Amino acid sequence: MDKKEIFKRALISFMESVLEGKGKNLEKKFEIFENKIVEALNELMQSFKLNLEPSDLKTIDTLWDELQKEVELAKPYAERIRIVYSTINKMEQSKSQTDIISSLLEGANKLLSRVCIFVIKENNFVGWYSKGFTGSSDITDTSIRLVIVPITSNTVLKDVAESGLTFIGTPADHPENWILLNRFGGKRPQEIIAIPMQIKNKIMAVFYGDQVPTSNKIDCKEELEILTKFASMAIDLLPIKEKVLAKEKTKEITEVPPLPEVEKAVSTTPVVPIISKEEEEWHKSAKRLAKVLVSDIMLYHAEEVEIGRREGNIYKRLKDVIERSKETFRERVKPQVLEKVDYLYEELVKTVCEGDHNLLKGYKEQ
Structure with a gap:
């Protein structure tokens, strides 16, 4: 019997039962209908199973298991997208250079264990701000500014600053990375990442990150690049943003409608503003x-x-x-x-x- 026909007959049967009782004992009539629905569903299930081969059922089970695995694998990526979006939103709303860098490191620290920014000053890379070092290193997040690496040393910082390209690899890829890692102290990372920060058409700083104290691999290169480049752009545009906001504020002030005329009972002595617009x-x-x-x-x-x-x-x-x-x-x-x-x-x-x-x-x- 066709599946639609089964439901149709069950529904007609219920309506006939209701009409015969002229609205009486509806609760009992509904129980009858409920039983018929259950019977119809059982019949549908049996019909479905009869139309499938055992191998088909096994294939469905396998596909379902694979789908569940894919869903689990996708969860970390969904979380990373959320972190990137949230961090960019914070940086976009920041009103100072310090706020932008703080938002960058806060977001990056959700992707990596240790993150920091080195600024290029004269002939050195000087630690500026960091997140995740306290408790896992010989230094703390506040003493990162005491970490100084000569700009001439063959480190990942020098490589990235000169090439303008992101580096991700092992500490051994640069013979003098030990200078940087010794300054940090703590466990040696298995993998490190460094990203250049270009401000005013010049590389002014380098983002550094690793997974100490864990030995996890760095699998969030693209996310970190997006955040770092957005931070660089936000700092670059900060003066322009301030000017635009100032103009908008001035426009809002000039567009405020005049106050309605005050009744004569109120003193008409003009109030002199403390300062002019x-x-x-x-x-x-x-x-x-x-x-x-x-x-x-x-x-x-x-x-x-x-x-x-x-x-x-x-x-x-x-x-x-x-x-x-x-x-x-x-x-x-x-x-x-x-x-x-x-x-x-x-x-x-x-x-x-x-x-x-x-x-x-x-x-x-x-």
């Missing part, structure tokens, strides 16, 4: 410039900053650099702003001194 833009511009100047100090003088924090003499150690930044700041900021607030000093205390203004002793006297 033009001066407000001067202040915003000064804040942006201060952030850029301080970001450059953190990028190119990270080692001195770290030492200055420990020894309590950041201004003394970085006096020439800070004074050059101060000179640039005063040349480009309106006198009306400088008379009221020193945004450069505030940004130095916040970012370089981590809130401790005593580390800038001597700044105000200059």
Whole structure:
């Protein structure tokens, strides 16, 4: 009997039962229908089995097992896509160079055990920021800035900085990688990866990662390349982004509709604004410039900053650099702003001194 016909007859039978009872004892009638449905399903199952050869059933079981295995294998890739998407979203929303790098390393650390950024400074690769080193190495995430590798040493850092290409392989592929790994301490990685970071059309830094303390292979090269390249682009476009946001903010202010006329009972004495809209833009511009100047100090003088924090003499150690930044700041900021607030000093205390203004002793006297 055709499968559709079986269901059709069962349904007609149920409707006839209901009509005969004229709506009475529906619960009992439904039980009858339920039993008929079960019978129909059993008949369908038997019909299906009769139409299949034993070999077909075995093939179906095999295919099902293979499908389950493929689903399990795909799960890690789905998770990686989620990590990449989430990290890119965070970097896109970041408003500073430090935030972008922090988001990059946070996302990369979900793919690898240890990750860090080395900046190229003069004749050295200098550790800048890291994630995953604390507890698995001789250094911590905060002391990565003490790791310094000569730019002339035949290491993976030199290779990547010169070639502009990603490297993934064993530490033995570069004869002087031991210099870098000895600085890290801890267990030696089985495999390492390094990716160049090009900013302003020049390779300014190198991303490094490995799987210490585990011996897992690195199988996320493409994901790490996407994140690193996006971070480089985000840093490169940061000044442009700030200008666009400032223009949009100004446009929003000018487009605000005028307030409705106040009733005469209310005082009509005009309220004089503390500062004009033009001066407000001067202040915003000064804040942006201060952030850029301080970001450059953190990028190119990270080692001195770290030492200055420990020894309590950041201004003394970085006096020439800070004074050059101060000179640039005063040349480009309106006198009306400088008379009221020193945004450069505030940004130095916040970012370089981590809130401790005593580390800038001597700044105000200059």
